[in-house]
Amino acid sequence: MKLSSILLTIISRMDGERTIYNGLHLIRGKKSGQTLQDVEYYNLKAFFGIWPKLGTDLYDDAVNYLIKSGYLYIEENLIVKVTEKGKRFTSTLPTYQFNGWDYRGNEVTFFSRLSLTIQTISNFRVGSKLFIPTEKDYEVQTFVKNILYKQPINKPAFSIEIMEELQHYIESSRMVDLHKVILLHRLGGYGVTGWTWNQLSESLKLNTVSIRLYFIEGLHILLDALEMSQEAHFLRKLTYNIKVSTYLTDSAATTKRYFEGGLTMTAIAEIRKLKMSTIEDHFAEMSINDSNFPLNDFVENEDVQAVIKMAYYLQTRRLRLLKNEFDHLTYFQIRLILGAMNGGGEDGNK
Known part of the structure; x- marks a missing residue:
């Protein structure tokens, strides 16, 4: 088992949609909105947090090996793509039996x-x-x-x-x-x-x-x-307590309690003294992990279905590409739709 092979598996699922260091954040189990969404978007739960203290030097060594082997290349904007040779090699790799999403170190x-x-x-x-x-x-x-x-x-x-x-x-x-x-x-x-x-x-x-x-x-x-x-x-x-009891981060769970108590996003941000972007990250987490997330409180069902259809048509989860197709929607609304699309919130599973 090689770190480079695991990394290639991860990158092949995010092919052309994320930068090279998104893989490092995922393996370390970084609890950022982007990483937590990537786990769900690209079916990468198995690898989340399998090596919390993975050093950048070891990661870079694995990346360089994959580049020198002709398996992947990095564009000027740091977006990483898998070559045809890399895709063929990926198909020969074993099915890994990690369960990082449940254990997280x-x-x-x-x-x-x-x-x-x-x-x-x-x-x-x-x-x-x-x-x-x-x-x-x-x-x-x-x-x-x-x-x-x-x-x-x-x-x-x-x-x-x-x-x-x-x-x-x-x-x-x-x-x-x-x-x-x-x-x-x-x-x-x-x-x-x-x-x-x-x-x-x-x-x-x-x-x-x-x-x-x-x-x-x-x-x-x-x-x-x-x-x-x-x-x-x-x-x-x-x-005891080795498997996580909730997939929400502690901060997102707190935001959820306030929301279920009837507070608006603005009120929650003021009470918690957090930026609205952080609160939006929490709601994106909720859309992924809560099967009862009220998606239609934030976006019309017609738009939900249209975004899901377009995401499948374009074969992408990149927000910018989807935003170009739906100028009347905010990035936040599209994040919620993509989250519910994978996690099953309200109409996202239809």
Whole structure:
């Protein structure tokens, strides 16, 4: 798995409609109006936030590789396009199994909980109650202490039960062998420390970037399996609050509460001391994520259907191109239509 291949998949879906760094913002999980809309417009939820701390240098390396390979090119206005060679190569790429939209980096917290839980159980089982925890985060330590409270962690039967439960979900999930090797080698226990990225790289003959991506994808697969199961009694406890409970940003959720309370956009902006453009971003989020969003409060249904038809005809989600076709509509109204078109707000799903 290569970062460049994931990037090419992302760019191929936004082909000719966004700049080169829109892909970076999406992989990092940037909560801007543009990025959140791109996720929905171009069916990119899987990749949203899969690497929140991805460095610009690594991203640029991937971009340069794709350019040198003849897979894409960048126009003067930084709009990125995929070449015919790139399109052919994209068709050979695998279907990735990320679920970034639901986890947004929280899968790392889940793994920290799992790692510390296993380390604690394995040490207590052999009577070693004094050990240096591998996870230094206070919230993780507190969480693990709470779920292990009053559990028979010094009993062999308990540790066997947890081991068998973890083994069952790893084996029955959609993980490939490489996912399993990386995940299990990252775990430690009594007298054993988890492998570093460099150790895994040396052993597997893969670069650390690829290993990190496999690691994240494997965690998403495991979390999805636990989410769907009703039998993972203990391991499900470790997934508490890992999957996002609402797809709106916190600020957009606050705006939504004010709106549902009867306030106008202008009043909300004044109360919250925010720019109207920020409030418009919030409403665009709402149109995407709220199936009951009252789209026709902002734009006539005739215009809604006309914009949707034109977007499909032109095969575009670029606001400027659509605005040229509907001069009487504002950019904000078109954003709401495109949002509801993908998210299903009111008439947008008809």
